[in-house]
Amino acid sequence: MxxxxxxxxxxxxxxxxxxxxxxxxxxxxxxxxxxxxxxxxxxxxxxxxxxxxxSEVALHARQWLADNTDLAKQKLSWLREQLVELWKKKEAA
Missing domain, CATH: 1.10.287 (Helix Hairpins)
Structure with a gap:
């Protein structure tokens, strides 16, 4: 509530x-x-x-988010690179 x-x-x-x-x-x-x-x-x-x-749960959740933020940024960067490459291939074709 x-x-x-x-x-x-x-x-x-x-x-x-x-x-x-x-x-x-x-x-x-x-x-x-x-x-x-x-x-x-x-x-x-x-x-x-x-x-x-x-609470312990909230502390663990904040720690998990802090630890996984960098991983999420890396994955988004990789995805962005893949999309740029795909876009370049599509323009070249």
């Missing part, structure tokens, strides 16, 4: 609960509770993203 969607759902739930308990005399405490819940949800999402970013 996307973090932004999770945050939106949490905020919607908080607003729905707050709206149910809303009284016209006390709007400020409701807004403060919504702010607190939003801050807590944001902190939880940031923590989860940091955990995922620093």
């Amino acid at each position: 996307k973090p932004s969607l999770l945050l939106a759902l949490v905020c919607t739930a908080v607003l729905a609960v707050g709206a149910r308990a809303y009284t016209s005399e006390e709007p400020e405490p409701l807004l403060e509770k919504v702010r607190e819940y939003a801050q807590k949800a944001t902190a939880m999402v940031k923590n989860a993203l940091t955990t995922v970013k620093e």
